[in-house]
Amino acid sequence: MTNRPAYRVARRALVLLPLLAAASLAGCGGGSGPPDPVGEWTGTLVTDKGTCPDQLPSRLLVGSRNISFIPSGGVLVLHGTLKPAPATLHAQLMLSDMNHKPLPMVFEGTQAADGSRIDGTYGTPSCRAHILMVRPVEHPFERVLGH
Structure with missing residues (x-):
């Protein structure tokens, strides 16, 4: 004769065991790299040489x-493109000046190890x-007002 209460407890334990194992392992693999750089970043250019759009x-x-x-x-x-781990960013635009000579514009950036900023250079x-870029502070009420 089968002991029904013991059978039910054992069955519940078998059902819950994989769920408990998955929950305990969920945090094990994700902390090795910097946070994902996906999203919006802002900053102001600081001129090193020449005349730059830094206003x-x-x-x-x-x-x-x-x-x-x-x-x-x-x-x-x-x-441009994003190259993962560590986040390396490269973007460019090729134009022609009024004398039909090439006018390249290039941005290069890397994400800080802690993911808090992107350090970059811009050149023509x-x-x-x-440039030092950080994530903008969200102000939902300002978005409603159109600012």
């Missing part, structure tokens, strides 16, 4: 594979600048 904040938009860098709140967008033939 307004610049934006960096990071997707899972692609990035877009918008210098000084302008209309030009440099496009007439500009060399560095």
Whole structure:
């Protein structure tokens, strides 16, 4: 004759065991690298040499594979790729000046080990600048008002 209460307890333990093991292992693999850089970053260019657009904040938009860098709140967008671990970012835009000579614009950046910032450089033939980018502070009420 089977002892029904003991059978039920054993059955529940067998059902819960895989769930408990999965929950205990959930935090084991994720803490090795910096946080994901995906999202929006802002900062202001600081001119090192030449004449740079350093009056307004610049934006960096990071997707899972692609990035877009918008210098000084302008209309030009440099496009590029994200290379993982550690996050290395490269974006560029190739234009022509009024004399039909190449006018390259390049952004290079790396994410800090703690994931708190992206340190970058921006360059054109007439500009060399560095930039420290951080995630913008969210103000949901300002978004409602359109600011």
